[in-house]
Amino acid sequence: MHSVSDKLDAIPEASIGKQELLRHMQAFLDGDAVLHEAEDLRPYECDGLSAYRQVPLMVLLPRTIEQVQQIVRLCKQYNVPVVARGAGTGLSGGALPLEKGVLLSLAKFKSILNVDPLARTARVQPGVRNLAISDAAKQFGLYYAPDPSSQIACSIGGNVAENSGGVHCLKYGLTVHNILELKVVTIDGELLTIGSQALDSVGFDLLALMTGSEGMLAIIVEVTVRLLPVPERVQVILAAFDDVEKAGAAVGNIIAAGVIPGGLEMMDKLAIQAAEDFVHAGYPRDAEAILLCELDGTNEEVSEQVLQVREVLETSGATEVRTAKDEQERATFWKGRKSAFPAVGRLAPDYYCMDGTIPRKRLPEVLRGMAEMSKEYNLPVANVFHAGDGNLHPLILYDANKEGELERTEAFGARILELCVEVGGTITGEHGVGMEKINQMCSQFDSNELTQFHAVKHAFDPNGLLNPGKAVPTLHRCAEFGAMHVHGGNLPFPELERF
Ligand SMILES: Cc1cc2nc3c(=O)[nH]c(=O)nc-3n(C[C@H](O)[C@H](O)[C@H](O)COP(=O)(O)OP(=O)(O)OC[C@H]3O[C@@H](n4cnc5c(N)ncnc54)[C@H](O)[C@@H]3O)c2cc1C
Numbered sequence: 001m002h003s004v005s006d007k008l009d010a011i012p013e014a015s016i017g018k019q020e021l022l023r024h025m026q027a028f029l030d031g032d033a034v035l036h037e038a039e040d041l042r043p044y045e046c047d048g049l050s051a052y053r054q055v056p057l058m059v060l061l062p063r064t065i066e067q068v069q070q071i072v073r074l075c076k077q078y079n080v081p082v083v084a085r086g087a088g089t090g091l092s093g094g095a096l097p098l099e100k101g102v103l104l105s106l107a108k109f110k111s112i113l114n115v116d117p118l119a120r121t122a123r124v125q126p127g128v129r130n131l132a133i134s135d136a137a138k139q140f141g142l143y144y145a146p147d148p149s150s151q152i153a154c155s156i157g158g159n160v161a162e163n164s165g166g167v168h169c170l171k172y173g174l175t176v177h178n179i180l181e182l183k184v185v186t187i188d189g190e191l192l193t194i195g196s197q198a199l200d201s202v203g204f205d206l207l208a209l210m211t212g213s214e215g216m217l218a219i220i221v222e223v224t225v226r227l228l229p230v231p232e233r234v235q236v237i238l239a240a241f242d243d244v245e246k247a248g249a250a251v252g253n254i255i256a257a258g259v260i261p262g263g264l265e266m267m268d269k270l271a272i273q274a275a276e277d278f279v280h281a282g283y284p285r286d287a288e289a290i291l292l293c294e295l296d297g298t299n300e301e302v303s304e305q306v307l308q309v310r311e312v313l314e315t316s317g318a319t320e321v322r323t324a325k326d327e328q329e330r331a332t333f334w335k336g337r338k339s340a341f342p343a344v345g346r347l348a349p350d351y352y353c354m355d356g357t358i359p360r361k362r363l364p365e366v367l368r369g370m371a372e373m374s375k376e377y378n379l380p381v382a383n384v385f386h387a388g389d390g391n392l393h394p395l396i397l398y399d400a401n402k403e404g405e406l407e408r409t410e411a412f413g414a415r416i417l418e419l420c421v422e423v424g425g426t427i428t429g430e431h432g433v434g435m436e437k438i439n440q441m442c443s444q445f446d447s448n449e450l451t452q453f454h455a456v457k458h459a460f461d462p463n464g465l466l467n468p469g470k471a472v473p474t475l476h477r478c479a480e481f482g483a484m485h486v487h488g489g490n491l492p493f494p495e496l497e498r499f
Contacts, residue, residue, distance in 0.1 A: 008469035016078035056097030073189035086158030092434030126157025142227035145172035163212030165430035167263035170388035183222035231296035240287035247289035248363035250316035264388030278343035281336025348397035356420035357429035391429030442478035
């Protein structure tokens, strides 16, 4: 396990003791909404990035927006940091608690307030599970498109805070493209409505700013999402390749042929074999890579696109192309993909899931680069990812009990992200920066850009109380990390000490 303090800086000091703060919170929250005993706090000590753990000062579970407002007002008054938490499935330590901070759980905000089939929208509380929205909309022939693999557990508030993606985001967009309006509570306790029920709203696009803000700008207390009609027909094609790079090139060829699949996913040999052993999805075990291409739309559209995609796959060098023969086989093909993470988890005591994005056309060379690094670091890597949107999820296999292996794994992961940036990509596709990738932000952005991020943060949260130390590194950290961009030979912030 890692030291949290290495990764977090700029944490404000509270001006109130724990007991006094507890008394303030207990004055207006139910008894079971204020957790402060060690055994009650322990379940909240990490999110999905369990290499980092920290028990919070206290956990608060409000039920109403007014209670959220009162909590943040008190925190502002006494300079207490606040970390929002949805379902805690985040993979970048975004919801990692702070030792001297309040963990504000939105778990009790779990009502679907309204589904409007005519407007094709749903108004929901932030703690509602992603999949529960589609379940509620199903009776109207509608669904919510962004579908993170964690959708049975993760909350819509967390999805907005991370701008989450999923298999269907290639065609239907990320969370940011599928929400219309947010209600948020600022650090001053004000309730703001951002965006509108219409497709556009006047003024600066604060809706986009809030999406992906990782709990650093405000607390999301209500979300209006867009719903889409369930497609008339869905079909899946499985294509096998004897070469990972050919599979990578086929991805670009499909899009270049003018087809935007509902989903376009890739798995390499290690992932294929793990998934096959785990759920028997019918994957070709000897293939170096497979693509799963989902096509959706009207019956005619899908029939036409199936022929078109099959042809592209064959000319791209696929050794086998199989269209699911019925709904059951389609579900089985997807079961392998959706179980790939736990399947890979059976291959080694631990794995580290990376999340970088690259321009689609650079896929072949990045896959090659990762294979070379895998040899260099002597750590196997399995690839399971949203190939259509160039969102990589390399899973580095390691054993945390072996001396130095976690550090080697993290160094390998950091190199992968740096490669993503080198080819014009980003250090995160959908999992966010959190505290995990705070150092890599220094490679992605220069000091001017980071200064602008700090200015935005300051406009919403001048005392830096909302999720401090996460997502946007201090300039000092970047100077220490040694990854600050140097323009024209001029070292930025020369007065800062280098270590
Ligand atoms: C097995 C597995 C598969 C996954 N697959 C995907 C995937 O395909 N695509 C994908 O995008 N992600 C994926 N994830 C990551 C994760 O599920 C998403 O990031 C998800 O959106 C997190 O939601 P959550 O409710 O668990 O948020 P949390 O982990 O609780 O919080 C995440 C961040 O959001 C902030 N936050 C949470 N709620 C609020 C709120 N109401 N107001 C303000 N800030 C808030 C937190 O402070 C934190 O910074 C996966 C995770 C796992 C474990």
